[in-house]
Amino acid sequence: MGCDVTRISDLNRRQVFDATGKPLGRLHELETKAGRIEQLVYGQAGFFERMTGRTVLTKQPWSEVAKIDGDGIHLSTVPAATRKKAE
Numbered sequence: 001m002g003c004d005v006t007r008i009s010d011l012n013r014r015q016v017f018d019a020t021g022k023p024l025g026r027l028h029e030l031e032t033k034a035g036r037i038e039q040l041v042y043g044q045a046g047f048f049e050r051m052t053g054r055t056v057l058t059k060q061p062w063s064e065v066a067k068i069d070g071d072g073i074h075l076s077t078v079p080a081a082t083r084k085k086a087e
Helices: 043-052 080-086
Strands: 015-017 023-033 036-042 059-061 065-068 073-075
Touching (some): 023 043
Parallel strands (some): 015 073
Antiparallel strands (some): 023 036
């Protein structure tokens, strides 16, 4: 009897997709609070935040992750910033 285990280090640089399958960028950081994952930071802006410490709005709550598979991290939503760019 086995269980599926995903290591946090395995998620680094994985592609993040919105609910429609559109790629949003690569995962750069996971933000935690009290030992629980709270948000994922992705895309080029996520890398910028990681390098400078400035807050950038390329974050999604971890609760919006629908699944993680061989392709990457799939969100259950389309982030507002993505919707605005498409309009």
